[in-house]
Amino acid sequence: MTESTQEELAALTAAARDLLEDHCTPERLAASEGRTDLALWALLAEAGFTHVGIAEDAGGSGGGIVEAAALLGVAGEHAAPVPLAESTLLAGWLLALAGLPQPDGLATTGEGEVSARPVDGGYRLQGTVRRVPAARDAELVVVLARVDGDGAARLVVAAVPVAGTSLVEGHNVAGEQRDDVLLDLVVPDVVEVRAGTADELRLRGALSRSVLIAGALDRVLRLTVRYAGERRQFGRPLSAFQAVQQQVALLAAEAAAAHAAADGAVEQCARDGFATPASAFAVAAAKVRTAQAASTAAAIAHQVHGALGMTREHSLRFSTTRLWAWRSEWGSEAQWSQQLGRTAVAAGADGVWPLLVGA
Amino acid sequence: MTTVVEVPTTPAGVEAEVLRLRAEVRDFLREEQAAGRFTPRCDAWLAGWDESFSRRLAARGWLGMTLPAEYGGHGRSTLERYAVTEELLASGAPVAAHWFADRQIGPSLLRYGTEAQRRRYLPAIVRGECFFGIGMSEPDSGSDLASVRTRGTRTEGGWLVDGTKVWTSGAHHAHAFFVLARTAPLEEGGSRHAGLSQFVVPLDSPGVTIRPIELLTGEHHFNEVVLEGVFVPDDMVLGEIGDGWHQVTSELAFERSGPERFLSTYPLLAALVGALAERTDSDGQRDLGALLARLWTLRQRSLRIAASLAGGVAQEVPAALVKDLGTRFEVEVVEAARLLLDVEPDPGSATTLSRLLAEAVLHAPGFTIRGGTSEILRGLVARGVGVR
Numbered sequence: 001m002t003e004s005t006q007e008e009l010a011a012l013t014a015a016a017r018d019l020l021e022d023h024c025t026p027e028r029l030a031a032s033e034g035r036t037d038l039a040l041w042a043l044l045a046e047a048g049f050t051h052v053g054i055a056e057d058a059g060g061s062g063g064g065i066v067e068a069a070a071l072l073g074v075a076g077e078h079a080a081p082v083p084l085a086e087s088t089l090l091a092g093w094l095l096a097l098a099g100l101p102q103p104d105g106l107a108t109t110g111e112g113e114v115s116a117r118p119v120d121g122g123y124r125l126q127g128t129v130r131r132v133p134a135a136r137d138a139e140l141v142v143v144l145a146r147v148d149g150d151g152a153a154r155l156v157v158a159a160v161p162v163a164g165t166s167l168v169e170g171h172n173v174a175g176e177q178r179d180d181v182l183l184d185l186v187v188p189d190v191v192e193v194r195a196g197t198a199d200e201l202r203l204r205g206a207l208s209r210s211v212l213i214a215g216a217l218d219r220v221l222r223l224t225v226r227y228a229g230e231r232r233q234f235g236r237p238l239s240a241f242q243a244v245q246q247q248v249a250l251l252a253a254e255a256a257a258a259h260a261a262a263d264g265a266v267e268q269c270a271r272d273g274f275a276t277p278a279s280a281f282a283v284a285a286a287k288v289r290t291a292q293a294a295s296t297a298a299a300i301a302h303q304v305h306g307a308l309g310m311t312r313e314h315s316l317r318f319s320t321t322r323l324w325a326w327r328s329e330w331g332s333e334a335q336w337s338q339q340l341g342r343t344a345v346a347a348g349a350d351g352v353w354p355l356l357v358g359a
Numbered sequence: 360m361t362t363v364v365e366v367p368t369t370p371a372g373v374e375a376e377v378l379r380l381r382a383e384v385r386d387f388l389r390e391e392q393a394a395g396r397f398t399p400r401c402d403a404w405l406a407g408w409d410e411s412f413s414r415r416l417a418a419r420g421w422l423g424m425t426l427p428a429e430y431g432g433h434g435r436s437t438l439e440r441y442a443v444t445e446e447l448l449a450s451g452a453p454v455a456a457h458w459f460a461d462r463q464i465g466p467s468l469l470r471y472g473t474e475a476q477r478r479r480y481l482p483a484i485v486r487g488e489c490f491f492g493i494g495m496s497e498p499d500s501g502s503d504l505a506s507v508r509t510r511g512t513r514t515e516g517g518w519l520v521d522g523t524k525v526w527t528s529g530a531h532h533a534h535a536f537f538v539l540a541r542t543a544p545l546e547e548g549g550s551r552h553a554g555l556s557q558f559v560v561p562l563d564s565p566g567v568t569i570r571p572i573e574l575l576t577g578e579h580h581f582n583e584v585v586l587e588g589v590f591v592p593d594d595m596v597l598g599e600i601g602d603g604w605h606q607v608t609s610e611l612a613f614e615r616s617g618p619e620r621f622l623s624t625y626p627l628l629a630a631l632v633g634a635l636a637e638r639t640d641s642d643g644q645r646d647l648g649a650l651l652a653r654l655w656t657l658r659q660r661s662l663r664i665a666a667s668l669a670g671g672v673a674q675e676v677p678a679a680l681v682k683d684l685g686t687r688f689e690v691e692v693v694e695a696a697r698l699l700l701d702v703e704p705d706p707g708s709a710t711t712l713s714r715l716l717a718e719a720v721l722h723a724p725g726f727t728i729r730g731g732t733s734e735i736l737r738g739l740v741a742r743g744v745g746v747r
Contacts, residue, residue, distance in 0.1 A: 221744065228746050239746040242738075248746045249737035253680045257656050264659035281655070288652035333649075340651050341635075341644030349633030353449050353625075356655055357442075359378050 004063065009070050012063075016049060016074040024078035026315035034175045036134045037081045041106065044082060051102055053088045058096035065089060069211045069266040076215025076326075079318040081176065083108050083133040085208035091142040093204065098157035098191035105139030107159070108132050111202065111330065114183055116145035116156050122188040123147075125158060128180055131329070135179035136169060138162050143183065144198055145190065155197050156190035172325035174318075200274040205330030206287040207265055213290040213326050214262040216319045217255040217297050223316055224251060224301045231306075244304060251300040258293035261286040268358065278358035281343060287336045291327035298323045377442045384446040387419060391452070399451030399626045401718040404619045405580055405725075407453025408532060410487070416447075416454075417487030422461050425669075426469060431482030437669035441662060445618040451626035455529060455580070460484045460491040463613045464537065471598030471606055476559060480535070492536035492562070494524035494584060495607065502735045504539070505551040505604065509586065511542040511558065517592040518542065520558060523585050526729070530569050530582035535561045538586070539603055555603035558591045565589070576706070576721045608675060614730050616664040616678035621657040621685030623726055624692040627715040628654070631696045634712060643699040650695055653688050657681065676743035679736040686726040686733065693719045 004012070023040045032040075044050050053068025054060020068088040075084045083106060086092070091109035095102055112129030125145055135141055140159045147154045160183065168180040228239040228248060238244045265286035269279045298320040302309045309316045327333060344352045391397055397412060416422055424440040426432025447454050465484050468477055483489035500506045509522025520540055527536060536559075543554030562569065566589040572581040598606050628650065635643050661681050664674045696702070696716055704717035727733045741747040 225745050245741035245747050246734065246737045248744065249683075249740035252740050252744045253684050253737075256677070256680050257653075257660065257684060260660035260663070261652070261656040264656065284648075285652040285655035288649060289656040292649070292652070334645060337645045337648030337652065338641070340648030341646070342641065342648075344632050344647055344651055345636045345641075345644055347632075348636050349629045352629060352632045352651070356651065356658065357381075357445070359381055 004067055009067065012052070012067060013070050013074050015047070016071050017078075019043060019047060019049075020074060020078040020080050024080050026318065029079055029081065029315070029318045032081045034171060034177070035081070036083065036106070036137045036177065038137060040080065041082045044084070050084065050087045051092055054092050054096045054102065058099070059102040060092065060096060064270055065207075066266060066270045069207070069262070072208060072211045073215035073262070076212035076322070077218045079174075079216065079219070079322055083138075085205075085212065086133050089204050089208045090201065091140070094142045094144065094157050094193075094197075094201065095140075095159060097193055097197065098159075100157070100159050100191065103139045103159075106134055106137055107140040107142055108134050108138040109142040109144075109201075110181070111205065112143070112181075114143050114145040116147045116158065116190055118147075119186055122186050123156070123158065123190045124186050125160065125183045128182050130180050131170065131172075131178040132181050134177050135162060135165075135167055135181050136177060141165065141181050144193075144201060147190075147192075152195075154192055155195060156192050157197075158187050158190045160185070160187060172329070174321035174325040176322070176325065196275050199280075202330065203269070203274045203280060203283045206336065207262075207269065207283050209326045209329050210258075210262040210265060210283075210286040210290040213294050213323060214255070214258040216322050216326070217258050217293060219319045220297055220301045220316070220323070221248075221251055221255045223319070224248060224304050227305055227309075238304065247300050247304060251297050251304075254293040254297040254300075258290045258297075261289035261293075277343075277355070281340065281355050282358070284336045284340045284343075287331060288333055288340065291333040291336075294323035294327040373436055373438055377439055380439055381442050381446060383419075384421070384443055388446065388450045388452060391415070392450075397453050399715075400453075401451065401626050401715055402623045402722040403451050403626075404448060404454050404458050404623070405528060405722070406455060406578065406718075407451075408455040408529060408580075409453035410456045410490070410532070412453050413457040413490075414487040416457070417485065421447075422457055422487050423465050423481065423485030426465055426481055426485060430469070430477050431485040432465075433485070437665050438662075441618070441665050445622065445658075448618055448622040449625050449629070456490050456532065457484070457487055458619075459493055459528070459533075460489060462617065463493075463610045464491040466613060467537070467597070467606065467610055470609075471557075472559075473594065475594060476597070480559075489535070490529060490533040492527040492530045492533045492582075492584075494527055494536045494538040494560070496524065496526045498523055498525055498583075502732050504607070505555070507539055507541055507555065509538060509540040511540040511556055511591070513542075514590070517590055518558065518596070520560065520586045520589045520591055523583060525572060525581070525583050527582045527584050528580050530562055530584050531571065531579070533562055535559060536584065537597060539607055542600055542603075552604035554601055555607075556600045557597040557603045557606055559595045559597050560586070560589060560591060564591075574721075574725075609673070611731065612664075612668060612674045612678040614678075615682040615736070616661055616668070616674060618658065618661055620682045620730070621654060621661070621688050623686075623722070624689045624719045627696055627712075627719045628692045630712045630715050631692075631700065634700055634702075646695055646699060650688070650691060653684075653691070657685050657688060661685070676740055679731070679739045679743075682730060683727075683733050683736045683740070689726045690723050693723050 048061040051060040056062045086108040091107040110129045110132035114127030116123045143158045164185045166182045265282040268282040423432045424435040511518040538558045542556040566587045568585040570583045571579045705713045706717040708714045
């Protein structure tokens with residue numbers, strides 16, 4: 001894993017932005033509603049974006065979570081209807097961790113309860129992986145399963161062809177596919193992974209949503225500033241009203257806070273890995289703060305856009321509905337807040353400060 | 360504002376040094392508290408004036424940390440100073456005496472001061488022997504700083520300064536203050552920001568009268584400082600005549616983005632954690648977690664700005680964002696403590712929680728006013744994003 005310079009990161013995001021700007025137009029987003037944009041996916045794959053953050057010798061495009069997060073931020077900003085978080089930070093990572101090849105098609109994953117039991121011809125997998133992005137379009141669902149044995153439970157990764165599972169199709173409030181994957185099948189092989197992998201997957205999932213939210217807030221802010229400048233009432237643009245200016249400033253503050261939170265957590269995890277208490281704290285804090293920002297910012301954006309922003313026709317919804325969806329994925333705001341509070345209380349009055357500063 | 364990932368600018372080696380420094384400061388603070396030399400309180404950077412504490416910090420090398428050695432400073436990095444400062448604030452230590460001198464006067468003198476001004480003041484600031492105040496606001500000039508009416512009139516060898524400054528913290532104890540004054544009349548259709556200048560004025564100068572402005576609690580931290588024909592020699596002009604607005608604005612970025620803009624009620628937050636730890640249920644943990652997420656994020660943002668300021672990058676809008684969100688957070692801590700705990704606030708209480716809550720309740724309205732009201736800050740942000 002090599003560290004990119006600021007310039008290399010900027011070049012990566014600029015290239016991704018060029019591609020996504022052309023292909024995530026409001027018309028195209030409306031046309032791919034409820035579906036994965038497979039044509040866009042093919043372009044992203046061709047450009048090497050779908051496996052950023054995965055080492056080249058593991059079949060990826062190189063880079064680490066800083067690079068993957070930079071890319072995801074751009075995807076979030078453009079409301080790209082593709083499971084990029086899954087192919088990079090989540091399923092792609094799990095495959096690389098297990099030493100398994102990246103597929104040509106989509107690989108996806110989610111949180112779930114799956115058991116693996118040794119049987120003739122391999123392992124029987126039973127259980128459900130819930131709310132899996134784009135499962136119906138994917139080639140593989142990457143499953144983290146528990147093998148119950150005599151001693152401590154072991155964790156294994158299995159790359160399961162979606163064709164062998166049954167799906168209960170669903171969507172989040174943005175219309176993105178979130179399918180439950182029901183497993184009851186025998187796979188020839190599984191790969192044992194370290195015990196902390198389930199925790200890390202959950203942290204990575206939360207981090208991916210934080211980064212996506214921060215990106216989406218850029219677009220929400222931009223649209224709102226533009227609309228406030230264009231829309232005239234009482235003979236003046238909305239932006240001439242101090243009440244509106246103050247609201248837009250609050251929206252900008254939330255966007256800035258979301259970036260600070262997501263960037264801070266990405267940096268922390270890139271530096272120390274996911275297994276330290278400071279990283280767990282950072283990811284939880286970032287997930288809560290970006291969820292708070294998503295709620296406040298979406299409300300302000302809609303208020304400034306007035307009734308027009310509530311119509312299906314208006315493109316604001318591509319971002320705000322995603323904010324409403326992502327803030328609840330990979331652990332609700334309530335769950336992560338509770339976890340932060342519990343950690344702090346366990347640390348006590350004198351121990352909470354070292355947690356906050358990570359030292 | 361929309362950069363996706365900023366690569367950390369921490370030079371190698373600094374991180375280990377920061378860790379070592381933190382441990383040293385924590386040990387020091389434990390000793391001080393154990394010896395009864397201070398009691399943690401809320402808003403201690405305004406209310407905790409303790410010159411001997413400041414001098415003990417100076418003896419450790421923790422004042423004027425970033426100033427160069429040739430002026431008695433310690434040549435430390437911004438991040439090291441940040442670590443020391445936030446440790447002091449989090450512990451509720453009495454840092455008011457040296458606060459302004461250390462935070463903005465030192466850096467301003469270094470940036471705009473003459474060699475003689477630097478030699479006169481910087482070594483004394485570093486030793487904890489010279490304390491400063493700020494003379495920006497006036498009776499008719501609060502948020503609208505460009506409307507100051509204090510006037511500098513040209514006279515032989517210097518300027519005669521007349522006017523009234525208000526909200527000058529610690530003027531009754533401090534040695535000198537920076538005065539923002541109009542030295543050229545407002546021109547019709549000209550910029551309101553032109554014609555302003557800064558003077559360095561010793562507070563024992565002839566013509567200076569200091570009167571207390573008591574807070575609603577009766578505490579005396581703020582003052583009115585009246586200047587009547589105060590002679591300021593040319594060598595006590597700070598920076599360039601006419602460049603005052605630009606200089607003050609760069610000072611404000613230091614003023615608005617630091618950890619004191621979100622840690623004023625931290626001692627209460629820590630006490631809240633302690634109180635929740637004693638409960639057998641998990642009530643309140645979720646609300647606490649939501650607060651900690653905000654605090655953690657504010658710190659990330661503030662740290663980045665500190666690093667950028669050190670690199671000479673203008674940070675007016677980001678600093679305004681930190682101050683608005685940060686001071687709102689300080690008030691949220693008060694509300695959370697009030698709603699989660701069964702405690703009556705009493706400023707004279709022997710119970711720590713009750714006293715801290717009282718201090719926070721009584722000081723809270725000032726958080727979102729001092730250093731630029733939230734409304735003014737949002738105006739700055741609005742202009743920054745293009746709706747104004």
